Amino acid sequence: MISVLSANPISHLNLFIGRGHSVSRLISSLSIFTMQTTTTLLKYRAKILNFGLFLHIRIKPSDFDYLKIIGKGSFGKVLLARHKESTKYYAVKVLQKKIILKKKEQKHIMAERSVLMKNIKHPFLVGLHYSFQTTDKLYFVLDYVNGGELFYHLQRERIFLEPRARFYAAEIASALGYLHSLHIVYRDLKPENILLDSQGHIVLTDFGLCKEGLEPNGTTTTFCGTPEYLAPEVLQKQAYDRTVDWWCLGSVLYEMLYGLPPFYSRNTAEMYNNILHKAPVLKPNVSNAGRELLEGLLQKDRTKRLGGKDDFLELKFHSFFSPINWDDLMAKRITPPFIPSVTGPTDLRHFDPEFTHLPVSSSLCTDTLTVTSSIKEAAGAFPGFSYAPPAGHSFM
16 A cells, blocks of 8 residues: 555545545545655645645746737636746636626636636647636636637638638537537637637637536526527527537538628627528538538527537538548648648737737736735635646646
8 A cells, every 4th residue: 555655646645635535634644655755745735725625736827927918808818928937838818806706707717617627638629737816816827829710810811712611610520529528518619719729720719608517418598609609599598409519610610611600790680580580591602512511500490400419420421521531630630721820939920919919917927815805705716726737747
């Protein structure tokens, strides 16, 4: 028993904590470790915060240089940051706790963190390296992807040729299929949430609207998403299932091929009416297989929608994707049809200047450790948020 512990003390400690043992029992258990093991353990700290006990690799805001703002949302900003010790570049998402609490969005933030924890093994989902918090902010340390949003490239080029659209749709579909296999529904697929990396592969990001725990035949009812891409059943406030993601994929693929979402109107009420009652206009500049796929994905009756029975497999074996070798796709052995022009990690040409020209606040580097009366509620509102990978897998 002692030799096993000595060989891998950190994994044992994780196991011990994961099973919910008390702090006193944890401390007493350390006495059985050899001197060598104890020395190893001293590199790590078990720290008790108001959200519980965890193996604590000390990560804090001041560990990073925050270089540029590269995105902005309802709760905060996304910044290009360089880790001071390793000099690696990351996208750091910084969220304001008070705004999240005011809008009662804690569940969505914790769901995003939970989904990010499961993305490590998929090539087309953004990866989480660390999450940590101060008393007033939440920090996600994510893969830095600087090839630009799909939205950015669509705006510039208006439409994509079919082989390029097929390549992106295949990578997106594989990512959605993976999430579905984990009983996660994405619910907010749109070009703004699809990034291109420097090699030209897609990276799906922003998991704040994901629904976890949805079994293959399960349904949910929360009204959420982006107007142009909402499925009819969501608009009608009916129960819906994972096929909402295939509707959204159909909408995004349509936009890549035709230049606009399938039911788009500047008048939102008219657009909603189009989604509910009008058939998509499928012009012949797209192949028969492409139009057939779009018809299947944009089926208004979710029980008849492509992907409703066998999920991703139905798309995988559709004739539109017959040129795709899926094993090669997953291994990134297929050369992307477009490679973004970037000279290095600090090349921000594919980011909106509206963001990159904004000043970076010095408060982002502040390691807030004290709880003031104004942020007391926010300080303890996100139990279990902090995350660090196993020892040996970090940049520390």
